[in-house]
Amino acid sequence: MTPCVIFDLDGTLADTSTDLVAAANVCFDAMELSEAERRLARLDPVSDAGVAVRGGRRMLSTGLERAGRLSDELIDAWYQPLLDAYAGALDVHTVMYPGAVEAVERLRRDGYAVGICTNKPAAMAEQLMRSLGVRDLFGSLIGADTLPTRKPDVAPFWAAVDGCGGSRGASLLVGDSDTDHKTARNAGVPSLLVTFSPEGDGVKALEPDATIDHFDELAEAVRRLIG
Incomplete structure (x- = not known):
C-alpha cells in the first residue's frame, strides 16, 4: 500500500494569478467596450488574485459584471481567446x-x-x-x-x-x-x-x-x- x-x-x-489576470485583461482590451467599461472590467493582479485562481470563466464574468456588460454570450465568445492568450504567456510571472x-x-x-x-x-x-x-x-x-x-x-x-x-x-x-x-x-x-x-x-x-x-x-x- x-x-x-x-x-x-x-x-x-x-x-499563477498574475499571468491569469494578464490573459483576462488582454481579452477585456480587445472587446468592444467603452473606455469607461474597459477600466471597470480590467482585473488587478493583487486584489483580484482570488478571482484568477477560480478560472477563466470566473475572471470574465467578474470583469464584465463590473462593467455592466455581463452575458453568457460574451463569456462563451471570449473563453477560448482567454485560453489562447494565457497559453502564450503562462509562465511570465x-x-x-x-x-x-x-x-x-x-x-x-x-x-x-x-x-x-x-x-x-x-x-x-x-x-x-x-x-x-x-x-x-x-x-x-x-x-x-x-x-x-x-x-x-x-x-x-x-x-x-x-x-x-x-x-x-x-x-x-x-x-x-x-x-x-x-x-x-x-x-x-x-x-x-x-x-x-x-x-x-x-x-x-x-x-x-x-x-x-x-x-x-x-x-x-x-x-x-x-x-
Whole structure:
C-alpha cells in the first residue's frame, strides 16, 4: 500500500494569478467596450488574485459584471481567446510557492506517491509544469478536460491517485479552495488546505482536516492524516 498525496495546482503548488489576470485583461482590451467599461472590467493582479485562481470563466464574468456588460454570450465568445492568450504567456510571472518543490521531494523520499488534480486544462497544466521544471516530480496529472467531469467530482481525484500508483485507502488532497475541500469530502479522504493562497485564512472556515501556513509544515501534517 503506497500512501498518496494529490495536489491542486493554481493557488496551491504555484502562484499563477498574475499571468491569469494578464490573459483576462488582454481579452477585456480587445472587446468592444467603452473606455469607461474597459477600466471597470480590467482585473488587478493583487486584489483580484482570488478571482484568477477560480478560472477563466470566473475572471470574465467578474470583469464584465463590473462593467455592466455581463452575458453568457460574451463569456462563451471570449473563453477560448482567454485560453489562447494565457497559453502564450503562462509562465511570465508564475512561480512555485516557497518550499513547494522541497516538500514534494521530501514526500517522495518518504515513500509517498504524489500527483496533481487540477481544473486547469490538462495541456496547459502540463506545459506550465514542464516550464517550471517540476513535471517529473509528479506521477500523474489530471486536468479539467482529462475526463468528462472535473473537481469536485471524485473521478478526476481517483484518476490522479491511480495514475501515480497510490492507494485509494491512504490518500489525501492538498488544495486551497472550497472546490478542493468538497472533492476530498466527496471522495471520503482528508482535505489539507493551504493558507498562503489568495484565499488566505478564509479556508479555515471550511473546516478542513488540516491547514498549513507554509510548505515546511506539509510532511508532518500528511503523517498525522494518513500515516
